Amino acid sequence: xxxxxxILIVVGLYLLISLLTGIxxxxxxxxxxxxxxxxxxxxxxxxxYFVIGASIxxxxxxxxxxxxxxxxxxxAFYIIxxxxxxxxxxxxxxxxxxxxxxxxxxVTQAELIADRFDSKFLSIMLAILSVAxxxxxxxxxxxxxxxxxxxxxxxxxPEWAGAAVTYAVVLVYVYFSGVMGVGWSNAxxxxxxxxxxxxxxxxxxxxxxxGVGNMFQEIMATGHQAMLQAPGLAADGSTWSxxxxxxxxxxxxxxxxxxxxxxxxxxxxxxxKTLRLSVVxxxxxxxxxxxxxxxxxxxxxxxxxxxxxxSILPYVLMQLDxxxxxIGLFCAGALAASMSSGDAILHSAASVGVRDGISKMxxxxxxxxxxxxxxxxLVLVIGLIAYLFAVVVDISIVALLLGSYGxxxxxxxxxxxxxxxxxxxxxxxxxxxMGGIIANTIFLIFPEWQPIAMxxxxxxxxxxxxxLVGVSYATNPDPKETVDKFMNTGLLDKSKNAD
Amino acid sequence: MILxxxxxxxxxxxxxxxxxxxxxxxxCETNLSKDMRINRTKTDNGSRTWLQVGSKKYRLxxxxxxxxxxxxxxxxxxxxxxxxxxxxxxxxGLPLSFAWIILWVIIGFAAMLALYFSDNKDPETD
Numbered sequence: 001x002x003x004x005x006x007i008l009i010v011v012g013l014y015l016l017i018s019l020l021t022g023i024x025x026x027x028x029x030x031x032x033x034x035x036x037x038x039x040x041x042x043x044x045x046x047x048x049y050f051v052i053g054a055s056i057x058x059x060x061x062x063x064x065x066x067x068x069x070x071x072x073x074x075x076a077f078y079i080i081x082x083x084x085x086x087x088x089x090x091x092x093x094x095x096x097x098x099x100x101x102x103x104x105x106x107v108t109q110a111e112l113i114a115d116r117f118d119s120k121f122l123s124i125m126l127a128i129l130s131v132a133x134x135x136x137x138x139x140x141x142x143x144x145x146x147x148x149x150x151x152x153x154x155x156x157x158p159e160w161a162g163a164a165v166t167y168a169v170v171l172v173y174v175y176f177s178g179v180m181g182v183g184w185s186n187a188x189x190x191x192x193x194x195x196x197x198x199x200x201x202x203x204x205x206x207x208x209x210x211g212v213g214n215m216f217q218e219i220m221a222t223g224h225q226a227m228l229q230a231p232g233l234a235a236d237g238s239t240w241s242x243x244x245x246x247x248x249x250x251x252x253x254x255x256x257x258x259x260x261x262x263x264x265x266x267x268x269x270x271x272x273k274t275l276r277l278s279v280v281x282x283x284x285x286x287x288x289x290x291x292x293x294x295x296x297x298x299x300x301x302x303x304x305x306x307x308x309x310x311s312i313l314p315y316v317l318m319q320l321d322x323x324x325x326x327i328g329l330f331c332a333g334a335l336a337a338s339m340s341s342g343d344a345i346l347h348s349a350a351s352v353g354v355r356d357g358i359s360k361m362x363x364x365x366x367x368x369x370x371x372x373x374x375x376x377x378l379v380l381v382i383g384l385i386a387y388l389f390a391v392v393v394d395i396s397i398v399a400l401l402l403g404s405y406g407x408x409x410x411x412x413x414x415x416x417x418x419x420x421x422x423x424x425x426x427x428x429x430x431x432x433x434m435g436g437i438i439a440n441t442i443f444l445i446f447p448e449w450q451p452i453a454m455x456x457x458x459x460x461x462x463x464x465x466x467x468l469v470g471v472s473y474a475t476n477p478d479p480k481e482t483v484d485k486f487m488n489t490g491l492l493d494k495s496k497n498a499d
Numbered sequence: 500m501i502l503x504x505x506x507x508x509x510x511x512x513x514x515x516x517x518x519x520x521x522x523x524x525x526x527c528e529t530n531l532s533k534d535m536r537i538n539r540t541k542t543d544n545g546s547r548t549w550l551q552v553g554s555k556k557y558r559l560x561x562x563x564x565x566x567x568x569x570x571x572x573x574x575x576x577x578x579x580x581x582x583x584x585x586x587x588x589x590x591x592g593l594p595l596s597f598a599w600i601i602l603w604v605i606i607g608f609a610a611m612l613a614l615y616f617s618d619n620k621d622p623e624t625d
Contacts (some may be wrong), residue, residue, distance in 0.1 A: 081600050
């Protein structure tokens, strides 16, 4: 059989399994908003583990990770470093959010915040922030999928068709199954990705250099030792500064647990215990990045001078004389990385957009049935907008996405004070969030204004915390009843949570 | 004749029957360790009294966990990472700078596992 046909068959099979694993769970879930957005709070450890893991491992990990290792060396370790710190807050926030969700019916992050600070404005603002961040994020996932299919098929599959086919599958299962579709398909995609990453990550150094140790020795012998010295190289090829590296780790770690699509999975867990265990197991997912980075390192000596670092993985694969099935499997793996993040983002963007944005702006709250329908329609609309950005409109969105990391991190202080600081007030929360986002954006656009060159998110966080604390003390405390409702949600505050 | 009745190791009743006077002394004692606290909370229908167990150990575990995670943070950024940032020696084939980060992922994982198991030891907690 021809190589191209075999690759297409393997990819086609993968897409079919994704579609089936995505649609079947919808049969067991209620046709309500809670069913669509939070899966009737029924996710077990296996599903939740993969949802938490896979929604972070996106096209960026599969293509960008090796790309970083190839072009920036040790800088790529940053991706592993922040994950292990970043996941920890979810261990403490998650069960608290879950208990409140169970008791008061919350299904999104903004609902919690808006209720604690009694502010419709905060809810709408967070909805706009989320959707604004999610659309470019989704666009990047689509471009990643389209790009891989295009390169591997040697141009046979044009980018518009690649993105259309893969995301048609995603749209169908998100539309019908909501979060449970995301969950089950992510479990399949996640396992698939992990197996593939380990096989490729160990195979390439062995095939090309005769072992991982030999590979690194070879890299150092050919004069790339500086690259392996932490914190590696900056994007322009100069040595990355410790300030730059450390601040990037801190901002990413702070923002990690409060990404809306990530945080709101707390509500889907079956119990706080399930949620905790899934969070605790998360670092095993981080280790899956190790072979991914090895793939990038393996190309440094053998294939120097590839201009587009992100294409290094498909590039290497095409250079080697691999069987068609292997290339097809890799191709499916890259699609899995793209889709497992894309579906979660698409689902969350639509859920948050309706639940926290549109519904709050309507004069009367919509019925459950209408709200669910509105979310489903928004799934289609957002999918289409992202698709247009991905294949039709040719603007650079990478910068927008990079800026969003600092923006999302600004949500962290509010979540933290919601559970742990009774004196925080509505005015403090709003001014902290606004101030943080404004400071972040200013220093992103005008990096030369920074007193010390580091990640702009740090400046955002400083402004955020000062305003949050200062304004809270300057205003009257929020009603004790509301504050207590959110504060007394810990493990030991059982009596108040007993239903 | 002296009877000791222990109820769930929290409350013990000492019942003493004096054979000469036929008086019955009943002494009730609570054996609350420092790690237990009796709490009373107001609910919609009156108040409810409940026993809080293990708050001290719970807090200690969290303090230890926090220290480990602060150490982890300082180890994967400056200044901790700066001390182990060199490419050599190779450890299990990986550069020191890479192996160091992986080591902290494993330490972080172990710390979280430990916290998880200590949190779930008490069957009363969810």
